[in-house]
Amino acid sequence: MRRGGMDFAECYQHTCSAVGLAAREGKTRLMRKLIQKGYSTDVSDNRGWNPLHEAAFHGSCECVRILIKTARSGGTHREYINSPAHDSATPLFLAAQQGHARVARALLHAGANANRVTDDDAGPLFAAVDGGHAEVVKLLLSNGAEVNRPQSVSGWTCLHQAVFKGHVEIVKFLVGVADVNATDDFGIPPIFVAAQYGQQQCVEILASAGANVSCQSHDLATPLLIASQEGHLTCVEALLDHGADPNLFCNEDKWQLPVHAAAEFGHVRVLERLLPLTGRECDRGRGKVSPVYSAVLRGQVETLRVLLREGFSPDAQECSTYGYSSPIAAALCSPLMSAESRSRTPGLVRALLEAGAHGDCGLYPSCVEQDLPYLLEPLLGRGGLPEGDHLAELVRTGLDHLHTAAVWLPTLLRAGLDPAPFLQEAFFEKAESSVLSYLLEFTNWRMLPQSLQHILCRRRAESTWIPLQQFDSVPSLCQLCRLALRDMLGSKALAQRGFVQRLPLPPLLHDFLLFTSCPLPTQPAPEQREYLGHGLDQLE
Known part of the structure; x- marks a missing residue:
C-alpha cells in the first residue's frame, strides 16, 4: 500500500481506508500513528466518504479534531472540512443527521458551511430537525444556518x-x-x-x-x-x-367543504363536530354538491345516516358535477364505487328511502344490471311501476340478466306489472324452467302466440322446461276471472301498497289476486343466493 496522497488501490466496495476505519471506530491513538507514518487522511470509499465523514457520522469528536488539525497543516482544511460525498453530504451534514453536537460544534468552529446541501436539497439544519436533535438545531441556527430556505x-x-x-x-x-x-x-x-x-x-x-x-x-x-x-x-x-x-x-x-371530506371518508365524530358550524347552502343549492353525495359515492352508510338525521335532504340537488340526478341514482349507478363500497348499496338505499327519498323508475334497470334485484321492491314503493321508455329499458335489461329473474320477476308481477312485455321469444328460450312457469301463471297460457307455444313444446320435449300440471289444460274460470279483474283494476292500482287488501272481498280472494299460492321460482345458484340474501338482510 502506497503511503501519502490518493491511493485508489486502497479503496474497495464496502470498505474504507485504514485511517477511515480508525476514525469509524474512534481509535484516536491508532489514527495518530497512521497519520505519522504517512497514511492519507483523504482517501474516499465507494460512497465518497473520507475519514472525516466516518468520524463525523460515528461521533468520534477527538478523531475529528485530529483530522482538522492535520488538514490545517496541509493548508487545505476548508476544502477538506466541507468535502462532499457522492451524494454531496458533508461531514457537518452527517454529524447533524446523527445528532452529534460536539462534532458539529468542532466542524463549525473550523469553518464548516452550515448551508451546504445534498443532492436532495437538504442541509445540515434539515437533517438535524429530521432527526429531532434540538441541541444541534440551535447550534446550527446560531452559526448562520438558513431557517426559511426550502x-x-x-x-x-x-x-x-x-x-x-x-x-x-x-x-x-x-x-x-x-x-x-x-x-x-x-x-x-x-x-x-x-x-x-x-x-x-x-x-x-x-x-x-x-x-x-x-x-x-x-x-x-x-x-x-x-x-x-x-x-x-x-x-x-x-x-x-x-x-x-x-x-x-x-x-x-369538485365543490367541497370539510364536511364533504368527513362524510366521504366515514369519519362520523369529525362530521358531527363540523355540522353545527357549516352552512346549509350546500345541501340543495344550485351549483353546489350535497355531502350526501360524498357519503353515497364512497359507500359510507354511517356518515350518510348522520347527515340525514341532521336534516340534509335524501334527494339533494341534481348533481351535474358527478352526473347524477339524485343520491339514490348515485348509489345504484356510480362507476366510481369500489367493490367494497358497492356491497354497501343496500344500506345506502335503505337509509335514503327511510329518510323520504323519492324513487325513480328510471333506476330499476340499474337494480337488475348491478345484480341488486332485491332493491326493486322498496323502490317500487316510492317510484311506482315503470312505463314507456323506462319499461322498455327494464325489459331489455331483464332479458340480459335472466340469471336473477327468480328475484326481480316476481317482484314486478306481484306489484301489478302487466306480463305482456316479457312474452318474447328471447325470454321463453332462455328463462329457467321455474321462472318461465311463474310468468305463465300471470297469463292465459292457451292464448299465447304460436311462436311461443312452439318454444314451450320444444323445451318440454328437451326437458328444459317442466310445466306445472295446470298448463296441460285450459285456464280455469277462476284463473280467467283473476286475470280479468287484474286487467280491470290496472297496474297502477295494484302497485299501491295494501290496495288489494282494501277491496271488499273475502281475504281468500285477496290472496288469490296476489298470486300468493303460486310457487316462487327456484332461487339463483348458491353463491348468487348468498349475495342476494345478504342484501335482503340489510333491507329488513
Missing part, C-alpha cells in the same frame, strides 16, 4: 419537517425564528402538514404563533379539510378553536 425536493422548510415528524420541542423553538406561513411548492404551509398528519400539539403551537388556520394550498384545500379527510378529530377541534373557517370552498374540480 430544504427538500418538494420545497419544505425545516419547520415543515419538524411538524411532520412531530418534534414538538423543536417546533416550539423554530416558531420563534422561522416563517410560520412559509409554503412549499404546492402552497402548503407547516400548519397544513400538522393537520394532515394528526400533530395536534403542533397545530396549537403554530396557530398560537400566528399561522393562518384558514390558509389554502394551490388546489384550495385548507388544514381543516385535510384534517377532516384524515379523521384527525383533535386537529379539527384545535383548528376550529383557533377560528378556522369550515365554509371555505376547498377544491378546484
Whole structure:
C-alpha cells in the first residue's frame, strides 16, 4: 500500500481506508500513528466518504479534531472540512443527521458551511430537525444556518419537517425564528402538514404563533379539510378553536367543504363536530354538491345516516358535477364505487328511502344490471311501476340478466306489472324452467302466440322446461276471472301498497289476486343466493 496522497488501490466496495476505519471506530491513538507514518487522511470509499465523514457520522469528536488539525497543516482544511460525498453530504451534514453536537460544534468552529446541501436539497439544519436533535438545531441556527430556505425536493422548510415528524420541542423553538406561513411548492404551509398528519400539539403551537388556520394550498384545500379527510378529530377541534373557517370552498374540480371530506371518508365524530358550524347552502343549492353525495359515492352508510338525521335532504340537488340526478341514482349507478363500497348499496338505499327519498323508475334497470334485484321492491314503493321508455329499458335489461329473474320477476308481477312485455321469444328460450312457469301463471297460457307455444313444446320435449300440471289444460274460470279483474283494476292500482287488501272481498280472494299460492321460482345458484340474501338482510 502506497503511503501519502490518493491511493485508489486502497479503496474497495464496502470498505474504507485504514485511517477511515480508525476514525469509524474512534481509535484516536491508532489514527495518530497512521497519520505519522504517512497514511492519507483523504482517501474516499465507494460512497465518497473520507475519514472525516466516518468520524463525523460515528461521533468520534477527538478523531475529528485530529483530522482538522492535520488538514490545517496541509493548508487545505476548508476544502477538506466541507468535502462532499457522492451524494454531496458533508461531514457537518452527517454529524447533524446523527445528532452529534460536539462534532458539529468542532466542524463549525473550523469553518464548516452550515448551508451546504445534498443532492436532495437538504442541509445540515434539515437533517438535524429530521432527526429531532434540538441541541444541534440551535447550534446550527446560531452559526448562520438558513431557517426559511426550502430544504427538500418538494420545497419544505425545516419547520415543515419538524411538524411532520412531530418534534414538538423543536417546533416550539423554530416558531420563534422561522416563517410560520412559509409554503412549499404546492402552497402548503407547516400548519397544513400538522393537520394532515394528526400533530395536534403542533397545530396549537403554530396557530398560537400566528399561522393562518384558514390558509389554502394551490388546489384550495385548507388544514381543516385535510384534517377532516384524515379523521384527525383533535386537529379539527384545535383548528376550529383557533377560528378556522369550515365554509371555505376547498377544491378546484369538485365543490367541497370539510364536511364533504368527513362524510366521504366515514369519519362520523369529525362530521358531527363540523355540522353545527357549516352552512346549509350546500345541501340543495344550485351549483353546489350535497355531502350526501360524498357519503353515497364512497359507500359510507354511517356518515350518510348522520347527515340525514341532521336534516340534509335524501334527494339533494341534481348533481351535474358527478352526473347524477339524485343520491339514490348515485348509489345504484356510480362507476366510481369500489367493490367494497358497492356491497354497501343496500344500506345506502335503505337509509335514503327511510329518510323520504323519492324513487325513480328510471333506476330499476340499474337494480337488475348491478345484480341488486332485491332493491326493486322498496323502490317500487316510492317510484311506482315503470312505463314507456323506462319499461322498455327494464325489459331489455331483464332479458340480459335472466340469471336473477327468480328475484326481480316476481317482484314486478306481484306489484301489478302487466306480463305482456316479457312474452318474447328471447325470454321463453332462455328463462329457467321455474321462472318461465311463474310468468305463465300471470297469463292465459292457451292464448299465447304460436311462436311461443312452439318454444314451450320444444323445451318440454328437451326437458328444459317442466310445466306445472295446470298448463296441460285450459285456464280455469277462476284463473280467467283473476286475470280479468287484474286487467280491470290496472297496474297502477295494484302497485299501491295494501290496495288489494282494501277491496271488499273475502281475504281468500285477496290472496288469490296476489298470486300468493303460486310457487316462487327456484332461487339463483348458491353463491348468487348468498349475495342476494345478504342484501335482503340489510333491507329488513
